[in-house]
Amino acid sequence: MPGPLPRSVRFGYATGSVATGAFGTVPGLMLLPFLTDSLGIAAIWAGCIVFAPKAWDVVLNPVAGRISDRTIDPRGSRRPWLLRGGISLAVLFALLFAGPDVGSRWVDAAWVLVCFLGCATAYAFFQVPYVAMPAEITDSYDERTRLMSWRVAILAFTIMLAGATAPLIRDAVGGRDGYRVMGVAMAVIILAGVIGAYAGTRSAPHLEVQPGAGTLRDQLRIVGGARDFRLLLTTFVLQALATGCMLAGVDYLAGDVLGRSGAATILFVCFVGPALLLTPLWARFGTRVGKKQGYVVASLVLATGAVGTLAAREAPAWVVFVATGLIGVGYAGAQVFPMAMLPDAAAADARRTGENRAGVFTGVWTAGETLGLALGPGLFALLLAVGGYRSSTDGDAVQPDSALNAIVLGFSVVPAVLVLGSLWWLARYSLTAKELEEVSG
Template sequence: MSHAVGAAGRLPEGPRGRLPGRVVRGYAAGSVATGAFGTVPGLLLLPYLTDRLGVAAGLAGGIVFLPKAWDVVLNPVAGRISDHHVSAAGPRRPFLIRAGVALAACFAVLFGGPSSPEALAAVWVVVAFLACATAYAFFQVPYVAMPAEITDDYAERTRLMTWRVAVLAFAILVSGASAPAIRDAVGPAQGYRVMGVVVALLILVGVVGAWRGTASAPVGRVHRTGGMLRDQLRIVAGAKDFRVLLGTFVLQALATGAMLAGVDYVARHVLGSSSASTLLFVCFVAPAILVTPLWERLGARRGKRWGYAVASVLLGGGALALVGARSLPAAAVYLAVAVVGVGYAGAQMFPMAMLPDVAAVDAARTGENRIGVFTGVWTAGETLGLALGPGLYAAVLALGGYVSSTDSTAAQPGSAVMAITLGFSLVPAALVALSLVLLARYRLDEAAVRAANASSPQEV
């Protein structure tokens, strides 16, 4: 077995050994960047367009979706490029620092544009968000591909994902709770600009942490892939367990994207306080920090698919309970959101630990490592779901007759408030229920993955 040499000139532990703590923590640091970028635009970009720039809800949904749709095309390309990249720092790590720094810079620009005229402001958001999406593709795809190459151990991948999801939850909590608080504290005129700079700095912290922390990470089983990108995509699409896992994850990303987009609206129009958005976010994310180790133990005892199914039931059940949010006491709403958060933690950890398993079985079967293409398609699907979520929520608002305004104080008809509630509850619950139908078709277990790892060639 060959390895990449660490930054200190030492040979790191092999992919089958237990990963050093510094590598696990360093890899997890990258979730600060992915968590912040995945959260804040989904939380505040739609309200920024409808209630700060005065863009109609339907058009605002399109603006949020289009740059993300570009990532659906770009992510498999980014995976293919990183599969073929050769560097002394490893095949994936150079992308982390280059694309990560670009992402932070573009994010600071996103909320720093003009507020009028409306057309110019909308174009600014589209162009800046498109630049963010491009940089994010070349950060996220190599980042997600790394676990399959730095360890071959079934349980060790779960450990790696446990740390990643715990840090992801913390990043979502910090960014999601602080972003609206900063906006409200500074005021609508400059609040979005200040918030954009602060979150950009947070992204940069995660980027540098991942770059430095994975410097000594082992690299194994990096094979050259054959054929054109379309050939690789066709082969990946033929992997049944990957299709099932991806479909499940995309439907849940769509559900959580819709809920994320609805937080600010539910806080203002259902709970009656814009500051409630911070508390809703804390209730959603804080449980994940506490329960992620418990999900790891459950997965070790009962298997990843079983744990994923339980987490999905909690995710969907909590969302369904929020259908009555308009008549429930505020405490009950926060409790239901906390249940969603418990399920969300497992629904993030398990599929991300299962993805390298799917890639390992494919590599053993074909003799080629296509993890970059797998993760490119995976992140494209995730991006599509998270992008369609706010778009779907915006469509529900438009159907309910939501009134856009430049000062966020416009009175809303009862139909709009109902749309705010249903888009936050019933719609996500239905999507999660559909995802469980797909998950029931997933067949890979620990024995199959270990057999694949044992038979797979180990090269650089």
């Protein structure tokens, strides 16, 4: 059995989640309100702007994975892309909220669309190689769970840091300048994660496997034929859709429904605080009962918390905060387990075939995750439009009851149904530690 990874490698790899966490959180949290409540763009069009660049990533991610599979570099096939994609992402993110104020909504919308498209492209070339690395760092079934627990712990911390401070920075400065300053601050955080991951994986082990032969289409066909991977991916995409919907709704739930100053920050602390404490416990729980069983339990906890926020319009705010904390408990496990199961699927394929398709597997995976996280805000924007949400340039529009109900449903019932529905596919997943050992033998 392979030995455990050094703590320095675990921590070094996990620091990449500072970049993925910041970029995965802040646009989902801030971009839709920026478009509807600062630029005055109608909810339906704002949803399209948020969704379109992410849809591009769905096409690009498998390509990025294939390119990193075939990269030859003394630093490793993945690590050079951490710098190339990551630094580009930080620069473009700083520009995303920094558009010139020329008094034209069309110019504002075009600026955001182009910059977000650039961010999405750069992110693909950082995220896909980054997520592919665990399959090549270790071939231990349980060590991947431990590695992912470190990653998810730092991811949870980053989500709390970025998600809690981004609204505070915006509100402290105020207006469009608040968004500009916030964008630069988050870009610095992204850059720190990029450099940390690159430097921290310098001494990481690297399992050599030959890149898969054939064209990208051939590789995608082979990956698509991996039954357990398809089932796991479907489960994760539906849950990413649920997460994206809730993330998009935080600012609206805090401001329009709860009506409390700083409520968005409190919601984020409630969401992520439990994850910081419980991520190692989820990893131990998965080692004892299995990753699949752990994933099921975490999903049920997440869905229960989401349903609890249905009372947001009538119940005291503390009830919503507690329910959000329960969402955070489930979310931590619902990140640890699928992230640890993905490299299992890629490693099983590599051991059966002797060819490295980790990048393609990861590219398809991140494409699915990106699609889910992009559709989440789009779905929430659609609910806002159906509910008659009133966009404005100062964020002070009084919302009708139908819009408030749409906000609550988009944060509670809709995500809960998606998470519970995803378990139908997870129930049929069958890849186990024993099966991986048989493949290795």
